[in-house]
Amino acid sequence: MTVERNIDGLRGNAQRKRQEAFEKVEQGIQKLIKEQRVINFNTVAKASGLSKAWLYKEPEIKARIEHLRENNSQTKEIPAKQRSSDASKDAIIKTLKERIKRVEAENRGLRDQHEAIYGRILQASEIEQRLERLEAENTRLKKELEECLSQPPKNSALEKSNVSAIRSVKNLNKGDDWL
Numbered sequence: 103m104t105v106e107r108n109i110d111g112l113r114g115n116a117q118r119k120r121q122e123a124f125e126k127v128e129q130g131i132q133k134l135i136k137e138q139r140v141i142n143f144n145t146v147a148k149a150s151g152l153s154k155a156w157l158y159k160e161p162e163i164k165a166r167i168e169h170l171r172e173n174n175s176q177t178k179e180i181p182a183k184q185r186s187s188d189a190s191k192d193a194i195i196k197t198l199k200e201r202i203k204r205v206e207a208e209n210r211g212l213r214d215q216h217e218a219i220y221g222r223i224l225q226a227s228e229i230e231q232r233l234e235r236l237e238a239e240n241t242r243l244k245k246e247l248e249e250c251l252s253q254p255p256k257n258s259a260l261e262k263s264n265v266s267a268i269r270s271v272k273n274l275n276k277g278d279d280w281l
Contacts, residue, residue, distance in 0.1 A: 126150040127163055131170065141170040 130150030134141050146167055147154045157163050 123150075123152055123156065124160075124163070126152060127157070131166075135170075135174075141167065141174055143167055 127146065127150045130146050130148075130152075131141065133149050134145055139145060143154050143157055147157055157167060
């Protein structure tokens, strides 16, 4: 006894899903065309949310993507005159490397000059501070001298000994006690 199963519902559901997938592919392709993006299996799969395997499995979709990929190729052939040869690229790279070395050497020299100038500035700053201290001390000593000169001399023992020392020097100069 065989039981006959009703699979019409399954077939109808599969047809509906297939039709929805075709619509998703069409929407994805239209989106790519509108955005002027490259059309290939990867971009259509991403734009439609379907797998690449499914796109390759469906012959109509596969043929359409291949046709669009060939006709809307955004990679244009570069004329031979515009293509750079490997030798010219190597020459450009060599030139740029040499230029980088020169710029780095110049940069090092400028850094050394900067350090030397900065050292001189620090030295000048220290000298300036020392000069200011000496000028302040000089001013203070001048004031003390002026005060000393403006006061009348006091007769102290020290001054008397200074006076006697001055007299003995004068007497020595005359030649009194030289022998």
